[in-house]
Amino acid sequence: MQFLENYSLRALNTFGIEARARFFTAAANLGELMSALEYASAKNMGLLVLGGGSNILLLGNPDLVVLKNNLQGIEILDESEKLIRLRVGGGVVWHDLVLYAVAKGWGGIENLSLIPGTVGAAPIQNIGAYGTEIKDVFESLEAVNIRTGDTRLFSHADCRFGYRDSIFKREEKGRWMITSVILQLSKSGEVNTSYGDIREVLRSMGVAEPGVADVSRAVIQIRRSKLPDPAEIGNAGSFFKNPEVPEAFFLDLKERFPAIPGYPVGSGAVKIPAGWLIESDGWKGYREGNVGVHSRQALVLVNYGGATGDEVRILASRIQESVEQKYGIKLHPEVNYI
Ligand SMILES: Cc1cc2nc3c(=O)[nH]c(=O)nc-3n(C[C@H](O)[C@H](O)[C@H](O)COP(=O)(O)OP(=O)(O)OC[C@H]3O[C@@H](n4cnc5c(N)ncnc54)[C@H](O)[C@@H]3O)c2cc1C
Numbered sequence: 001m002q003f004l005e006n007y008s009l010r011a012l013n014t015f016g017i018e019a020r021a022r023f024f025t026a027a028a029n030l031g032e033l034m035s036a037l038e039y040a041s042a043k044n045m046g047l048l049v050l051g052g053g054s055n056i057l058l059l060g061n062p063d064l065v066v067l068k069n070n071l072q073g074i075e076i077l078d079e080s081e082k083l084i085r086l087r088v089g090g091g092v093v094w095h096d097l098v099l100y101a102v103a104k105g106w107g108g109i110e111n112l113s114l115i116p117g118t119v120g121a122a123p124i125q126n127i128g129a130y131g132t133e134i135k136d137v138f139e140s141l142e143a144v145n146i147r148t149g150d151t152r153l154f155s156h157a158d159c160r161f162g163y164r165d166s167i168f169k170r171e172e173k174g175r176w177m178i179t180s181v182i183l184q185l186s187k188s189g190e191v192n193t194s195y196g197d198i199r200e201v202l203r204s205m206g207v208a209e210p211g212v213a214d215v216s217r218a219v220i221q222i223r224r225s226k227l228p229d230p231a232e233i234g235n236a237g238s239f240f241k242n243p244e245v246p247e248a249f250f251l252d253l254k255e256r257f258p259a260i261p262g263y264p265v266g267s268g269a270v271k272i273p274a275g276w277l278i279e280s281d282g283w284k285g286y287r288e289g290n291v292g293v294h295s296r297q298a299l300v301l302v303n304y305g306g307a308t309g310d311e312v313r314i315l316a317s318r319i320q321e322s323v324e325q326k327y328g329i330k331l332h333p334e335v336n337y338i
Contacts (some may be wrong), residue, residue, distance in 0.1 A: 001025060001035050009066065013053035014116060016234030017309050021048075021066035028070040028091070030144075033177065037149050040065040047146050048338065049177045051118035052093065055125065055236055056336050059309040069120050071179055074100060084185050085139065090120025090178045094127070102216045106185035108137040110216040111192055114223045116230065116237070120178040124168040125334065126161040130219055131194045135161040137183045143176035152176070163265075164241050164334050191215045197222050228294055234303030235294065239316060240274040240331040253327060274331055275299035277323050291315045313337065 007024035010016060022045065027033040040047040047065045050056075073089040074097065084106055088097055098113050111132035115122075122134045123141055138161075141154050160167045168176065191210055193199050201218040202210050210218070228235050245253075250262045250270040259280070262270040278284065279298035286293045290307035292315070294300040301312055320331050 001027075001032050003039055003065070007066070009050075009053070009058060009062075012050060012068065013056055013058055013236075014230035014234065015053075015057060015236050015303050015307075015309075015312065016230070016305070017058045017303065017307065017312070019058035019309065020061045022061070022063045023065045024068070025065065026068035026070045028072065030071075030179065033067070033071070033144060033179070034149055036065060036067045037144075037146060041147075046174075048174075049120075049146070051091070051121035052116050054116035054230070055121065055334070056338050057236065057309050057312055057333075058338050059313060062338060067177070069118060069177065071120070073180075077182065079187070082187055084187060085182060086185065087180050087182050088119045089180055090118060092119045093117075094119055094122055098216065101185055102213050105189065105212055106187060107190060107212040108132075108183070108185045109134075110212045111195075111198075111219055113216045113219040119181050123159055123161075123166055123178065123181060125164045126159075126166050128164065130198055130222075131192050133161070134183075135159075137185055139182040139184050141178050141181045143178045146175060146177055151179075163244070163271075169336075227297060228300060228302065233294075234305070234307070235300050236335045238274070238299045238334050239301045240278075240299060240319075241334045242271050242274045243277075243329050243331060244269045244271050245329060246270075249328075257327070272329065273299075277327055277329065277331070278319055281319075281323050281326050283319055283322070288315060293319070309337075 004024045007021045009021055010018045025036050027036055045065050047067055048062055050066050050068045069091040071089040071091040075087045077085040077087055094117050095114055097119055098109050102110055111130040112127060115127050115129060123138060127134050138156055143154060144151050189211055191212060198218050201221055202214060207214045244265060247268045247270050253260055261276055262272050265271045275298045283293045284298040285295040290304050291311045292302055294302050301315060324330050
């Protein structure tokens, strides 16, 4: 097992930010994972787990041991007439898992097609798209404590999932490496087409009674048309979370800004699309040097090439301040600052 010093992470984060890890290695099995933990401990250094690098902003050269999660494997645990339980290695590419499930006709994650990154990172922010979140099919996960090497099973309740949130972004942040995830997929063929975009694309595809594969194809088509491809322009998808505000606050805003959209999310809260706030505040397509706001998708900050993490961070703070001044709403990054 090799530990590479001063290793460039540029190709390992979708923002394409140049930053060098003090030490870098990859673990393809639990033995290698343990060796990496021992190495970091012997050097008295912190350790950062890296998946696909699609939800991070590197602010400098991490003075850490960076451990790429390459734990593979999709294993069927058991199945009934209606359900199938899978244990999936944390390093499996998320979209590869979706394609595998879709090819078998197993439902539950087809709306999450084409989300970049790894299976091990997916529960961290409870990935979601088009009316589905991983929590809807999640059973449990196995993780190794980065400091002690102890293993632990986290149940659904333990993870305390929220909107783009879990315990791994709060109390347990940076403490665990998720080694595998156990999911329950459905064999019923039932699909979720509650999002208007999906229904429209299915109609244009001439599909009247969609199955799992049709929904996956529709989602892929929508995402390709809407989101910039990190292979072409550096980005980490949605940079900010959609803010939730009390209903009374929303109604007050609505009087002042009648076009503002909002969706009730229960317990008297309303979710407002962050992209709308940023766009209506005039930031869409804005560019400053190497960084900017995507011209078709105001929620996506981009690296036009050669940007530093700090340049992105400064642009993000300017947007936060500007939106807060205009609407009185604080935007919170979805992306993890490292
Ligand atoms: C174009 C684009 C579109 C996107 N669309 C969506 C979307 O629709 N919905 C959505 O929810 N997200 C979306 N994202 C965000 C991103 O894809 C997800 O957050 C994804 O789960 C990140 O996975 P990753 O492996 O790349 O994580 P990384 O970026 O490598 O890591 C993210 C964080 O998790 C930690 N981490 C990673 N793996 C592990 C592990 N095994 N154990 C413990 N900690 C770990 C890292 O230390 C870091 O703090 C998008 C991103 C891009 C670039």
